[in-house]
Amino acid sequence: GQQLNQSPQSMFIQEGEDVSMNCTSSSIFNTWLWYKQDPGEGPVLLIALYKAGELTSNGRLTAQFGITRKDSFLNISASIPSDVGIYFCAGVTTSGTYKYIFGTGTRLKVLA
């Protein structure tokens, strides 16, 4: 079945550092979604990507839809303590029956 490999699984960084994480798959997706989840809450949509090569920003967050359509990247610049949480990617296939495939998440911890 379709799988998404998300890396890294976890990371500790110093406040002010930039963060990069990615999702890769052997399958092609039409849409990529990036979410952040705080403890005890539901995932919150951060960025949606619709075209291969697309680069989209949301404040200090920037995400890219890979050219091959099999991967996506999320960068966080100048991290702050409230960036702590779990970041999920989701690939969506929209041809025929649409399907959402979620990554296993990247747990981010920011050291002040």
Next chain:
Amino acid sequence: ETGVTQTPRHLVMGMTNKKSLKCEQHLGHNAMYWYKQSAKKPLELMFVYNFKEQTENNSVPSRFSPECPNSSHLFLHLHTLQPEDSALYLCASSQAGTSYEQYFGPGTRLTVT
């Protein structure tokens, strides 16, 4: 209320109880979803409803029974659950056919004793 709401936020139930989880979306979407989130596992899709019709059931045990009376409301009826069913249950909605952006509720933390 805005977005996707879920009640209750926390639920503790015995294995012989019957309870229901409720989800309501205020986004005008046409699709709703139930997910199960367990520790250190990817989100597991349970059920999908499009325009109130169930379009997907991912081999979910019959002790979980969904109900979608209209495109804004979704229920998950629970009975004779097992301790391994303890998890965070998330509801989501989207506008299928256009953006596919999926918006989640805050979840119900379920503990089965």
